[in-house]
Amino acid sequence: MEQASSPPVNFWGSTPDAEEFYAAAGVRNTKAFVDTPYGRLFTQSWHPLSETSSPRALVFFTHGYASDTSWMFQSIPITFAQWGYATFAADLLGHGQSDGLPGYIEDIQTTASAALFFYKSVRDGPEYGPEYAQKKKFLFGESMGGGLTFLMLLQDPQGWDGAIFSAPFLSVPEPARPSGLRLLAYGLLLGYAETWPVMPQNNIQGNVFHDQEKAKIIRMNPRRYKLPARVGTMRQLMVLCDIFEKRCGEVLTPFLVLHGTGDTCTAHEGSQMLYDKAKSSDKTIKLYDGFYHSLLQAELKENSERVYMDIHAWIDARTSVPQ
Template structure:
């Protein structure tokens, strides 16, 4: 069943217009509502989220997503945020918007990569009204960043916060599905650069979120490809081990790369996610 997405927008606390999208089942009321949080350089209607949206709406879930500030069709300097708190505030504003529209339905957060980090960080701080979190290859491990780079990035953030830098993403390691990767990365809204300020804020958020893992209090599902070299699985494994909640699950996929939503085994990933969501309705 093909889902239909209806673009609209909302305004951030500092006045930016951020684009958002809704996809609902074409038959029957939704069983639950899912907010998708995209990753770095991505946007809410890119190929991975279209795949997942089509699957979940077929199974009677309503989907809500938005383009981060400086991403996709949203306003803001490209790949820039003044502070991580601005990104968190944007998600909080969007969650409030969805909750006002769907006051009676279960609401889940699903985040991929940097979106997974944001979903976890947000749920630590603002768990009220959320039924659970699914974090797909969450960006929790900065061990792959050389120490010199980790030292230089905060300096550049202070001196030239909006400068364009290339983090050296290896596109071949996004997924083993070469055709999907080509379509995904040829999207004109897909971005591979970043800025020193955003990079510095992400590094701080990784550290803060990991340090507060024990305070996580919502049902949690983590999904990670075992061959992910972009975000190493060790980070999500460590976070998972520190979460004291009994209602937690972590699934890994042998041979799978970073973006499980466009991986060769994505149907299995989708099914695992759906079954977990259904168990938590």
Template sequence: MNHLETSYKTHDNQELYLQAWMVDSPKASLLLVHGLGEHSSRYLPLVEKLNAAGVSIFTFDGRGHGKSAAGKPTAYFESYEDYLKDIDALYGKVKSYVPGVPVFIYGHSMGGGLVAAYALKYQPETAGMIMSSPAIKPAEGTSILLIAVSSLVSKYFPRLKALQLDAQKISRIPAEVEKYLNDPLVYTEAIPARTGYELLQMMRFIQENASNFSLPFLLMHGTDDGLTNPKGSELLFEKAKSSDKTLKIFPGAYHELINDLDREEVMNLIVNWIEMRIPES
């Protein structure tokens, strides 16, 4: 496989870090959208499995994240709509870079919510969408007061560190939690108020429009996910009008399904789901 690195200037002049893992004679391509606070290089085990199945992978570090943050990651962005514009521009690049093969979209956590919102707002042509632990409903126990005052805080103190996420909830494997906490490109401080507010707006939009979701999709969530709410995945699955839709719930699983105890089963499920949707050549 060939690993490519480059950068992309967004519509509002931000520079994003892009990378791709290309295979010779790809059967399909996929755009991968990472989760809140993390970065795209954390997906190498999944990339390797997909490359082995003949799928070229394109991804990027989102605004305020990883190598796209000028200096230290902040997990800050002004508007989730800006993020959707980034996804749309990069999805267009993927389609033109690998023409004539099915294109898939994968999103985890915040990335899962973003690609769901992208599907609803932009109606992209895609062979299918994979959403892992998507942010569609706030996690159980999220402060009602925090949600209520989020628009005020976001307006006047957009960079205020407002919501601390518990890294222990990403995986039941202690070594994975350690790796996450010790990665300098992972943002582990409290989430900025504006980012949190924009994610709430995104989730509200998905909930209100879920019945318009018509693309083929695979949804995966763990029952013990303490960072995004499995009920959000159930809501999208029930309301979506897609004729091709799958919901897989992993009992006891935490947030990062490809870094948790069921990871082999999860990655095989993703690969098999994609392979079933690639026409025989």
């Protein structure tokens, strides 16, 4: 009888090893744990391998719900590094190798603050010296990470030269919204139910992955949260949506927001609202007819290439040519 094949070690497979993979991709990867006032975060960076040219700018990436920075999500900052950008990311609290109960968001503002603490430590810290201090700094958020990026812009409105939102979690389609009565009932248990993984799966599923082969790889992630959503997590995601509705007009930072109209996980109407109400003088929206939620990790190849092309053109137009 044939033995079941073991899952791959990395999203690209079991070979080559990580060092060879990054070298072949033309990037240099570093990993570190960073202590924040809110908990310990696992962080990574990807730099262009060439030591002869300076990076165009710094970009800080925030992943989505149930994900982390060590599986297929890292293909996004790797691509930016191949374009000449220095890129950084952290596993969110309750995700990947960072502190916290897996899949649990106790407080959405704290989750944003923890990642922002790391980003600012790079942006404002002495590690990379005056060379990086002169570079422009951008935020990138995918899905829930897009919602957290929105919160970061509220918490630190003057610190960024631009932001990119990929299918941001800012508004939820009605069929995917958690039952208010269910959340109210669990709330009557004085906090005991907040960590229970009992929310219906339809609240976080839908048209997420268009390319089913890539979807299989994403689901192989050994650190991916696979249980039903925790009560407190869904409650905090609704808090995020409420904050967005009340404060979306406060965004002043230049931004690009991208969303597929076929996405039934997050509502593209939220991205439209951000574009319509934000006070940014430089703002761009791209709506892709029929595209699903995962625009860069698991969209059809020709579709993801189109999205990447739009992102590349937008950020290159707002950064200086490396010296």
